[in-house]
Amino acid sequence: MKKFSAVLFSIFLFLNSPNILNGQTKSFDSIFLNDFNSALKTGYALLRSPSDFNENGFAKLTGAIVVTGALFTVDKMIKDFAVNNNTKTGERIFQFDKYWGNAYTAALAGGLYLTGLFARNDNLRTLGLKASEAFVFSGIATYLIKVTIGRRRPYAGKSPLFFKPFQFTNNDFHSFPSGHSTVAFAVSTVMANYYKNYFWKIFWFGTATMVAASRIHHNQHWLSDVFAGSALGYFVGRFVVGFNPGLSKHSGSNLSFYLLPNGLGVRFSLY
Numbered sequence: 696m697k698k699f700s701a702v703l704f705s706i707f708l709f710l711n712s713p714n715i716l717n718g719q720t721k722s723f724d725s726i727f728l729n730d731f732n733s734a735l736k737t738g739y740a741l742l743r744s745p746s747d748f749n750e751n752g753f754a755k756l757t758g759a760i761v762v763t764g765a766l767f768t769v770d771k772m773i774k775d776f777a778v779n780n781n782t783k784t785g786e787r788i789f790q791f792d793k794y795w796g797n798a799y800t801a802a803l804a805g806g807l808y809l810t811g812l813f814a815r816n817d818n819l820r821t822l823g824l825k826a827s828e829a830f831v832f833s834g835i836a837t838y839l840i841k842v843t844i845g846r847r848r849p850y851a852g853k854s855p856l857f858f859k860p861f862q863f864t865n866n867d868f869h870s871f872p873s874g875h876s877t878v879a880f881a882v883s884t885v886m887a888n889y890y891k892n893y894f895w896k897i898f899w900f901g902t903a904t905m906v907a908a909s910r911i912h913h914n915q916h917w918l919s920d921v922f923a924g925s926a927l928g929y930f931v932g933r934f935v936v937g938f939n940p941g942l943s944k945h946s947g948s949n950l951s952f953y954l955l956p957n958g959l960g961v962r963f964s965l966y
Contacts, residue, residue: 736940739747759926766919770855773918794911796875800882825935833881833931837874846871850914875915876924879906884932
């Protein structure tokens with residue numbers, strides 16, 4: 696735990712460039728509301744994004760579905776291999792899901808955003824905002840799919856083909872897709888795109904991959920769960936990185952919050 700905290704702190708300092716104060720005069724609450732409105736627009740555009748798929752997009756989606764379906768045929772074999780080869784060395788190696796793809800991921804994303812906000816560092820604040828969006832949107836999407844499909848986790852039964860949909864509180868039927876894998880790849884994709892550095896990208900995508908492997912090792916997910924989650928997370932991360940709310944073509948509706956002299960205002964418009 697101490698080692699992981701030190702790693703997070705090192706990343707935190709590495710990303711926080713020397714240009715701490717840049718003379719901005721906007722109030723913190725005004726900047727925060729602008730960012731919140733931006734996140735709402737990003738979420739809405741992400742929700743609408745399947746309607747914008749071109750042939751290439753549909754081909755990638757079809758490929759991901761086909762591969763996921765194919766992995767269903769080897770899920771039990773992979774599970775049995777992981778369970779039968781669970782060693783102390785393996786336990787020491789596959790610890791990544793304890794520190795990434797969960798609350799620690801949210802803490803890093805939120806920490807980056809708040810540091811950028813209060814230090815008036817726009818680059819760091821934007822990175823934190825994008826990472827936070829990736830965490831929230833991928834988490835929501837994963838939960839909705841989990842509840843709808845209701846796949847049983849490998850530790851709860853032998854068959855990978857047992858489903859019990861709409862189990863909102865029963866975690867035994869929240870196997871597909873892997874939430875850790877989805878969130879890990881979503882936020883890691885945002886982080887990896889912050890610097891155009893080969894080793895930087897290897898670190899983040901390697902970490903996300905080890906999270907996915909750790910979920911199989913701990914018998915929490917089938918192989919197809921972590922593949923689907925990884926693919927979904929990568930898509931969300933790529934979308935968040937590439938989306939510019941100011942250039943969005945989804946302008947048919949607008950929900951925004953703004954400051955009033957005596958409080959907070961809300962505006963919703965359809966046009």
